[in-house]
Amino acid sequence: MPGLEDLYREIILDHYRNPRNRGELDCPPALRVEGFNPLCGDEIVLYIKVEGDKVSDLKVGGQGCSISQSSASMMSAAVKGRSVAEVRSLIRTFKSMMSIHEAHLDAGGGDGEDDDGAGALDPSTIGDLGDLAALQGVVKFPVRIKCATLSWNTLAEGLDQAGGAAG
Amino acid sequence: MTSTTAAAGTGPALQPRAREGQLDVARIKADFPVLGRQVYGRRLVFLDSAASSQRPRAVLEAMDQYYETTHANVHRGVYAIAEEATRRYEEARAKVARFIGAGSASEVVFTKNVTEAINLVAQTWGRRHLGPGDAVLLTEMEHHANLVPWLMLAEERGLELRYLPVGEDYLLDLSDLERLLDGVKLVGITLVSNVLGTINPVAQVAEAAHGAGALVLGDGAQYTPHITTRVRELGCDFFGFTGHKMLGPTGIGCLWARRELLEEMPPFLGGGEMISDVRLDGFSTNEVPWKFEAGTPPIAEAVGLGAAIDYLSAIGLDAVRAHEVALTSYALRSLADRHGDDLRIFGPADVALRGGVLSLAYKDVHAHDLSQVLDQSGVCVRAGHHCAKPLMRRLGVPATARASFYLYNDEADVDALGEALAEAGKLFF
Structure with missing residues (x-):
């Protein structure tokens, strides 16, 4: 059985205790997006500023557990200043890391091929995630996966909205 | 016709589980097979009966016995x-x-x-x-x-x-x-x-x-x-x-x-x-x-x-209620003694006005994290909004951890909860 040390890595607790990029941005020009985890009541508020093809700034509000809050904190640090395309790619990589568990279960009868667009994670790309790789242990606690992915799904929705507004 | 209902579900309960209004919790615990299992090598401390209780062997056997001897559709067959x-x-x-x-x-x-x-x-x-x-x-x-x-x-x-x-x-x-x-x-x-x-x-x-x-x-x-x-x-x-x-x-x-x-x-x-x-x-x-x-x-x-x-x-609900009042009283007292202001309990202080449901907030540990750490000690509590989101908004919290008691819980279960809370405090602070 997985232990707590798999879940609560020191770096996760650090981001939980000292969350990066907490706050708000003026809307507009920034976009405000909310995400909810209906199971536990966690909520995340993202303020996303897209300039040109870049996510120039990102602030995080809301409340939730250590996993949802640290994931949002690490995400904010990882995506700030990156191009929208890079951010979208990072979202895909992170979400596929969070689906390792399902891929592993499926692998019992086959080759572990993933069935959606996210695709199974190529282990070599975990390195691209930096600190975020610390959240890998979450997949051993399936109930908590939604905590880890809450901010990422919210970010993806925000980028879709920003894209729509720009286009 | 065979006497299919003779003792179904009542056999084990015929032995007294309560004397003079006092529950024999050790004997009651032994009636519930799942309470004998371990998780993470620890005794299962089940404190989530408000979500769903466990079942005694008598219930499981009554259902098995029904299926093994009797089942047919009701109000239809003439056999x-x-x-x-x-x-x-x-x-x-x-x-x-x-x-x-x-x-x-x-x-x-x-x-x-x-x-x-x-x-x-x-x-x-x-x-x-x-x-x-x-x-x-x-x-x-x-x-x-x-x-x-x-x-x-x-x-x-x-x-x-x-x-x-x-x-x-x-x-x-x-x-x-x-x-x-x-x-x-x-x-x-x-x-x-x-x-x-x-x-x-x-x-x-x-x-x-x-x-x-x-x-x-x-x-x-x-x-x-x-x-x-x-x-x-x-x-x-x-x-x-x-x-x-x-x-x-x-x-x-x-x-x-x-x-x-x-x-x-x-x-x-x-x-x-x-x-x-x-x-x-x-x-x-x-x-x-x-x-x-x-x-x-x-x-x-x-x-x-x-x-x-x-x-x-067979046990008597008055005895069950008296047991839960005593246990809730013990829990409110012992948890407050041990954890003081670190622990908030959302509910009436007077046990006469409340059931054995304790919604907890411990330091600033989120209910999910608390529940996760408690789980490692074998302690099962519910974390979340408990399907009462308007009330959670009224309380001003996104979620609580909830421990709830039933007839098979005892002071050792409450102590395990108190100990596990201390573990959670160490991890996050």
Whole structure:
């Protein structure tokens, strides 16, 4: 059985205790997006500023557990200043890391091929995630996966909205 | 005919589990197979009975025995085991009727759970009697099961929904009751809050409601498993409870209503069993309670619920309640001694006014994290909004961790909770 040390890595607790990029941005020009985890009541508020093809700034509000809050904190640090395309790619990589568990279960009868667009994670790309790789242990606690992915799904929705507004 | 019901579900409970009102918890624990298992090499400390209780061997054996010896569809076959199945199903209904103080078994409708019982009332009685301008009075501490069916009906029919507020003392604030009741046709109220543990003064509210011409629906999900239920003395007109929170199986609950209300209400789901005649151009309904039981009902589950009632009755609900009052009192005292201001408990301080449900906030540890750390100690608590989001907003927290007690819990379980809380504190601070 997985232990707590798999879940609560020191770096996760650090981001939980000292969350990066907490706050708000003026809307507009920034976009405000909310995400909810209906199971536990966690909520995340993202303020996303897209300039040109870049996510120039990102602030995080809301409340939730250590996993949802640290994931949002690490995400904010990882995506700030990156191009929208890079951010979208990072979202895909992170979400596929969070689906390792399902891929592993499926692998019992086959080759572990993933069935959606996210695709199974190529282990070599975990390195691209930096600190975020610390959240890998979450997949051993399936109930908590939604905590880890809450901010990422919210970010993806925000980028879709920003894209729509720009286009 | 064989005596299939002779001792089903009652055998092990014949030995005393309570003496002079004191529960023999060690012996009771031994009746519940799952409580003998370990997780992470630790003893299972089950503190989530408010979500769903565990089952004693007597219930499991009664259901197995029913399937092994008796099963056939009810109210249909003209052969021995079909008649036995029907008899056992209806015996279970009679046990329920006695257990909750119903006037007769015909007032007891088997449903899937309380949620279905409340939806049944909303969709049958509610649709017939409630229209634009009518008001329904609920409370801020209702479970979603007693909110959403009325929100749905309000949307469809243009009803006004009002709410009795929860005071700072975690009790219902009745100071404005008279005014709130003006124009109200139905009051929906939980007997015990699944978040706060608060026992509501339902008889008092019912008296006022009846004076204002309103009917009363009581949600007994957290009450009937723990406190002797007498639906008529409570002043309820409709009352729901569920089997799986009181040692019975999942998939069976009950709606009780006064006979004349059931007679007058239109049917809920359509299908077999609920009809007396079907033509290609219409149908007529069966008598109550079968009018509300479309399709093959949960027969083995009814048998299991009957066995759970036998088990609880042999111990006595007054003894169960006394045990839970003592244990809750111990928990409030010992947890406060150990954790002081680090621990907040959302609920009445007076154990006479509350059930054994403790909603906790520990330091700033989120309920999810708390529950996760407690799990490593084998301690099972519920974390989240407990299907009572409006109440959580009222309390100003996104979630709480909730420990809840039942007859198989003891002071060692409370101590394990206290110890596990300290572990959580060490990890996050």
